[in-house]
Amino acid sequence: MALLRKKDEGFSGDTVTLERVGLRYDTGPDILSDVSLSIPQKSFHFLTGPSGAGKTSLLSLMYLAQRPSRGEVKLLGEDVTRAKRARLAIIRRRLGVVFQDFRLLNHMTTFDNVALPLRIAGVGEPVVQRNVTELLNWVGLEDYMQARPAVLSGGQKQRVAIARAVVNRPRLILADEPTGNVDDAIAVRLMQLFIELHKLGASVIIATHNESLVERFPFPRLHLDAGSVSVLPPLTTASDQRAVGM
Amino acid sequence: MFGMRSDLPLRRDSVGSFVLWLVMVLVFMASLAVTVNSYIGVLLDNWNRGVSGTLTVQIPVGGGGDKAAALTVNKVVDVLKRHPAVAKAEAVSHAKVRDLLKPWLGDGELIDDLPLPALIDVEMRDEAPDAIAAVTASIKTAAPEAVIDDHRVWLGRVMSLAQGFSVVALTIMALVTGALGLTIMFATRASLAEFSQVIEILHVVGAKDGYVARQFAQRALVQGILGGAAGLALYAPALVLVGYLASRVDPEVLPDAALPPQHWLIVAALPFAAGLLAMITAHVTVRRTLAAKV
Numbered sequence: 393m394a395l396l397r398k399k400d401e402g403f404s405g406d407t408v409t410l411e412r413v414g415l416r417y418d419t420g421p422d423i424l425s426d427v428s429l430s431i432p433q434k435s436f437h438f439l440t441g442p443s444g445a446g447k448t449s450l451l452s453l454m455y456l457a458q459r460p461s462r463g464e465v466k467l468l469g470e471d472v473t474r475a476k477r478a479r480l481a482i483i484r485r486r487l488g489v490v491f492q493d494f495r496l497l498n499h500m501t502t503f504d505n506v507a508l509p510l511r512i513a514g515v516g517e518p519v520v521q522r523n524v525t526e527l528l529n530w531v532g533l534e535d536y537m538q539a540r541p542a543v544l545s546g547g548q549k550q551r552v553a554i555a556r557a558v559v560n561r562p563r564l565i566l567a568d569e570p571t572g573n574v575d576d577a578i579a580v581r582l583m584q585l586f587i588e589l590h591k592l593g594a595s596v597i598i599a600t601h602n603e604s605l606v607e608r609f610p611f612p613r614l615h616l617d618a619g620s621v622s623v624l625p626p627l628t629t630a631s632d633q634r635a636v637g638m
Numbered sequence: 639m640f641g642m643r644s645d646l647p648l649r650r651d652s653v654g655s656f657v658l659w660l661v662m663v664l665v666f667m668a669s670l671a672v673t674v675n676s677y678i679g680v681l682l683d684n685w686n687r688g689v690s691g692t693l694t695v696q697i698p699v700g701g702g703g704d705k706a707a708a709l710t711v712n713k714v715v716d717v718l719k720r721h722p723a724v725a726k727a728e729a730v731s732h733a734k735v736r737d738l739l740k741p742w743l744g745d746g747e748l749i750d751d752l753p754l755p756a757l758i759d760v761e762m763r764d765e766a767p768d769a770i771a772a773v774t775a776s777i778k779t780a781a782p783e784a785v786i787d788d789h790r791v792w793l794g795r796v797m798s799l800a801q802g803f804s805v806v807a808l809t810i811m812a813l814v815t816g817a818l819g820l821t822i823m824f825a826t827r828a829s830l831a832e833f834s835q836v837i838e839i840l841h842v843v844g845a846k847d848g849y850v851a852r853q854f855a856q857r858a859l860v861q862g863i864l865g866g867a868a869g870l871a872l873y874a875p876a877l878v879l880v881g882y883l884a885s886r887v888d889p890e891v892l893p894d895a896a897l898p899p900q901h902w903l904i905v906a907a908l909p910f911a912a913g914l915l916a917m918i919t920a921h922v923t924v925r926r927t928l929a930a931k932v
Contacts, residue, residue, distance in 0.1 A: 457841075477928075478846050
């Protein structure tokens with residue numbers, strides 16, 4: 393995966409810092425209240441919690457789809473609470489987001505969907521061709537480059553969505569139920585993909601309901617309940633994990 | 639267009655063909671307004687050049703009949719020729735007077751029976767009001783019954799009428815411009831709403847507002863130029879038709895006025911002006927709408 397390695401303009405401090413963050417929509421109740429947490433560089437976390445606890449909202453704060461109602465959010469060393477919109481766009485180029493419902497652009501081919509972040513960032517076309525082709529090979533979609541999302545299976549769409557999220561070599565990968573639409577075998581394969589990216593230096597946060605997945609991998613959990621977050625230890629240890637064949 | 643890719647399936651949006659159609663109508667109207675304005679400019683120019691610095695002296699045929707009138711004419715022409723402010727003074731022949739009246743009175747016997755006034759055309763060397771007053775005074779001394787017309791009242795009224803038409807034409811231009819701007823603004827907003835999910839994805843993967851705005855602006859530019867070209871395609875036959883109808887009107891009533899080259903340049907530029915206006919409007923609309931988010 394040479395393509396995922398690059399000399400990155402580094403940043404100091406944690407990948408994500410939330411300080412006493414509150415989030416509400418208009419005058420509604422607090423979705424998040426008083427959340428403080430730090431996600432160190434090169435870390436791997438699950439994000440767990442009951443439905444409606446605010447997992448998606450917490451992620452959306454981290455991929456800058458909204459700003460907190462209260463408190464401060466720092467991302468990749470930058471205070472994004474009050475940053476200008478244009479600056480947020482630049483920071484988003486160093487994030488990779490995988491949505492539960494994929495959110496692929498249906499009028500584009502697999503190739504163009506995955507190439508989109510590079511082209512938006514102004515990467516030259518030869519580099520786009522090389523990197524996207526290599527990445528699609530890596531996720532096993534080399535035969536579907538010119539296919540449109542409508543003809544892909546759920547698992548294939550998932551892989552396109554992941555490829556699009558990582559093609560820009562993000563420093564932070566946020567995934568919302570990335571294994572929600574696939575069977576366990578594919579779920580494990582996708583997890584291996586995330587672990588690979590994590591080893592290459594990215595911080596990864598995976599929101600999931602999938603208990604068996606959380607039990608299988610030795611990563612700490614951010615547990616969200618009633619609008620606040622606690623950090624829980626892994627449900628398994630690294631030695632257990634080797635036993636399951638990782 | 640300009641080697642830009644489009645990430646939005648804009649061709650499939652529901653308002654595109656409506657915008658094209660509307661731009662066509664608006665550019666058609668604008669081209670007619672420009673034509674009216676140009677034609678009036680030419681007419682005013684012709685009239686102005688034709689009558690400024692001239693006087694018409696009319697000697698009514700009195701009890702002395704045509705002969706007495708002719709004597710008075712000669713006397714007045716003599717006075718005028720000696721006047722330093724006058725460049726040229728010339729009696730208008732009877733035949734010419736008949737020609738001038740022909741469109742209104744016809745060529746028949748009626749005109750023979752009418753006591754036609756004797757006319758003198760005067761060209762001024764000095765057009766200052768003082769000089770005109772002095773000349774008028776000397777004509778009055780030579781022939782108290784003479785009626786002197788310096789055309790200013792006539793020209794003034796014709797010019798106000800023409801300027802009225804011009805104001806109407808410019809008002810139409812202003813309304814067309816406003817209508818085009820509003821059309822593009824609302825169409826762009828509808829399109830933004832229709833593609834809000836795509837735009838959200840573009841933002842998530844790092845697009846700036848300007849990137850999204852450029853895609854809409856590019857499309858609006860194309861729509862403006864294409865719709866404008868269609869508008870001119872309507873304008874051409876309309877102009878030919880009006881030109882044909884005008885050619886059947888007596889040239890003494892409606893002078894044949896060739897439209898100047900700059901008129902054709904302006905008309906040819908209309909589709910591009912529409913494209914430019916549409917492009918800027920779309921860009922600003924997108925930027926403003928997106929800036930209101932997050």
